[in-house]
Amino acid sequence: MQDVNLTELLSKMTLDEKIAQLTQLATPFFKGSKDQGEITGPMKEMGITQKVIENAGSVLGASGAQQTKSIQEEHLKNNRLGIPLLFMSDIVHGYETIFPIPLAMGCSWDLSLAEKSAEIAAKEAAVSGVHVTFAPMVDLVRDPRWGRVMETTGEDPYLNGEFSKAQVKGFQGSNLTKDFNRVAACVKHFAAYGAPEGGRDYNTVNMSEREMYEQYLPAYKAAIDAGVEMVMSAFNTVDGIPATGSKYLMRKILRKEMEFEGILISDWGAVKELIPHGVAEDEAEAAFKALEAGIDIEMMTTCYVDHLKEQIEMRNLTESLVDEAVLRILKLKKKLGLFENPYRGADERLENEVVMSAEHRAASRELATKSLVLLKNEKNVLPLNHHQKISLIGPFADNGDILGAWSWKGSREDAVTLKEGISQGMDHSLLTIAKGSNIQSISEEDAAEAVQAAKNSDVVILALGEDSEMSGEAGSRTNIKLPQAQLDLFAKIKETGKPIVVVLFNGRPLDLTDIHDQADAILEAWYPGTEGGAAITDVLFGKENPSGKLTMSFPYSAGQIPVYYNHFNTGRPKDAPDAQERYASQYLDSPNKPLYPFGFGLSYTNFLYKNIQQSAENMDPEEGISFTIEVTNNGKMAGEEVVQFYIQDVTGEVVRPLKELKDFRKIFLNPGETKEVLFNLREEQLRYYHSDLSLKSDKGKFNVFIGSSSEDVLSLSFQLL
Structure with missing residues (x-):
């Protein structure tokens, strides 16, 4: 199909064919797969018909050039309109060449290497027939009891956002249509999946709206601003509503405020899980609520294919909601060049050379x-x-x-x-x-x-x-x-x-x-x-x-959990000059501070910070303000240092964190070498979400901290005019 007209193609599709496009099935369901027919356990109970398989929109977990080409070939033999499949997989920190887990990657503070690792993962996946990776995961994390902290880059919204952008750029490049060495990225899990109560996976998330906007949403927004093609919904509830069925999260925040126009996919089984969550009585209601919320693709359950048609016939839903979801899926297939070359980058010879x-x-x-x-x-x-x-x-x-x-x-x-x-x-x-x-x-x-x-x-x-x-x-x-x-x-x-x-x-x-x-x-x-x-x-x-x-x-x-560096103060801080011995915010059997703080890490050499200076005492909102500090390697071994830049808004309309990372520099110093490090601070970096969710800065005093960790710093202050 050359330069396919998607609107025309959509008009030719039956309602059943459209709904099948919204369904993602695991590899064993498809002819041509190595595991064809090995459908056991929950998959067997799904009761998928051959007609649905022939019109399904995407495949979960297939890889290998030979296998993906075989599946695609068999699929196109039976698909009435010749609509190719999308192949999606979890390429989180490498395909076959495995890089450090994302939490470790974050500790490198090296955005260029993070981007390069995603580029390499994309290249290996693409030649193996994969079109979409379910990465990056950018959920902010503060509770190490939760096992999935290993998939994120840490506890800071700014740093997570920087890594989010780097990974999206690495996976997708600048032209998915022409660059067959790249794959589409899917940022996850929207939203606030990284804050489950008790650190227990899939558990309830309960936080203020303002905290969600300020701490948990920025990294997703960074990925969307970087052009990420897909977003995955989270398993958890937010404000009492499961994310997969939340119009507030998906329609208002994601689609309207963040202006995301790509595909929204559920996590594995999350549409059907609206039932045990207690917001859907049965699969029909789960399908209704998920589509109404904006979920385009249902992963590995059959609420859509079994019930959307009846929901539309009963006029509970309009077919236009299905059409908009299908059109988004078709647009990505077109952007990836699948209508012209359904096998895209899959190449057995290159696979052997590249992987x-x-x-x-x-x-x-x-x-x-x-x-x-x-x-x-x-x-x-x-x-x-x-x-x-x-x-x-x-x-x-x-x-x-x-x-x-x-x-x-x-x-x-x-x-x-x-x-x-x-x-x-x-x-x-x-x-x-x-x-x-x-x-x-x-x-x-x-x-x-x-x-x-x-x-x-x-x-x-x-x-x-x-x-x-x-x-x-x-x-x-x-x-x-x-x-x-x-x-x-x-x-x-x-x-x-x-x-x-x-x-x-x-x-x-x-x-x-x-x-x-x-x-x-x-x-x-x-x-x-x-x-x-x-x-x-x-x-x-x-x-x-x-x-x-x-x-x-x-x-x-x-x-102590949750323990994190960018926490609020209390009315009775333990370290206040007039703090009482007992009646302060403290534990009787443990320090308040962590054993190792955010930003901490030793070297085989010593880095001396001195001569911190600022360009002005007052900050003009139009001009900003700059800060410099000298860093000297006064040891005997060359090394890299991460120079970290934090601020504190001393008095706000709502309480503000004691420190917030706003920038950093990685510098390399030979023994005896000194470098001056410059940070330019802009007024927009001082903005925060007020009680009415307006994003703005306040006039007044700010403290600045520059150093080798969130605790080992030198400080200055300035006034925002």
Whole structure:
């Protein structure tokens, strides 16, 4: 079909064909798939007819050039109007070349590398026949008990928005019609999915409208402003209404205020879930409410195909609502060039060349290196040297489970383990490997072997963490400490008296109070991806200087949660000059502050901040104001530093956060080098949502903070005129 007229095509479609376009089905439903007919469990209960399959609009989870081409070919044989399928999949932090999990990616503070990782993921997915990725996930997170914090870039709305834009640009490029190495992106989950009560997945979200606008909506808006093609609705309720059935969220905020014109898709089964939520009596009412709210594509339930036609015939809904949804789907298919080339970028030869190429693995290694966060380094035990006798101990010493959740096509066998990374550069006679324990259990035999290895070494690398199934979707936990078996192993190794370097593999901030004081060094590796072991080795031995900074605070204990840097003050702040000993806002058994704050991360060198200056005492709203600070590397090793710029609106119409990140710079400094870093502040950066949801700034005093973390800063103040 050349230059298809979509309005004309829509007019030729029957109502049944239109409704089928709004239905997304998993790969096994389709002829030509490798798993054709393997429809079990909930899929079998769906009762999908062959006619619906022949007219379905999109496929969930198919990949591989040969398979996607085969499915598309079979589909076009039977589709009356020759409307091609869209292939959609979860390419979250890599296709087969797996990059660090998004939370780790955020800790790199490197937007260009984030964009590059999305570009590489898109290229691998596109040659494998995928058209749409369900990424980026930009949900703001403040509760590490929620397993899906690993899919986001952290607790700050500004930084999440910057990564949101970078990833959309990386996935989509500038011309989806001509650039077959890109895929359409789908930002998720709209809205406020990252704030479930108790950190329990799929749970209720309850917040003020103003907080949602100020903290939770900006990153979605950033993706929409960057041109994202799709949005996915959230599972949760917002103000008592499930997002998938919320006209307020989808029609008013998303469509009208944010001016989003692309496709809105439900999450898996979310339309039918309006029933257990308690806002729909049956599937017919669920279909009615979801379409009325603006959901264009129903993923993996059949409320639309089973009930929309009757709803229209009963005049509960107008066919125009179906038409507008179908037209959006057809527009994306046209934009992707599928009417002209239904196989788009799928190419078996290129697939073999591109996927997991050396170039892509090198990019994964680079981003992993920059995502590592050095949390502790007593007496400069790090970096290590290759002349030391080293024992590598722990359940992650030689474990390929370092890709993390949502590494769909990634192979643990292809991942570089820590053992493999360290072994490549060491005299094997100086390196001893011992498991010590499993993730959740420990035996006397394994522990004894580990203790002996530690005694025979100069330093111990203890590789600890969570199994990847302990985080991610449905991976909520109330206890976010390391498993007891690993804490027992740590205690036994500590008794040897040897220096301990802990390397952590995990998908969330952990409660590290059991090991923080006793470990000599702690390196947060997260789930670092395909080249993780190599990247960690580069940092442990000083080939690379760690530069990662936390984008989510680490609590002292789960009892503090939520703990985040940009919190409000109270009427009785603990740190006020006249604070009473007891009657202040505080815990009796824990500090208020986190163990490791937002923006924190150590280096092998020292960065000295000095000479903070401002261009004026008062800020003219038309002209703005600028600030400079000098940063000097006064250590012996070159390194990168993330210079962070925060403000505080001292007095507002509503209470304002004690600090808000407004900008940052990544700078590279050689030993002895000094750079002046400039920040220009504009009046629009001072605006916030008032009690009536108007977005504006207030005249008055503002404090400015510049430093190496949210807590380690120098400050100035100015007046907004």
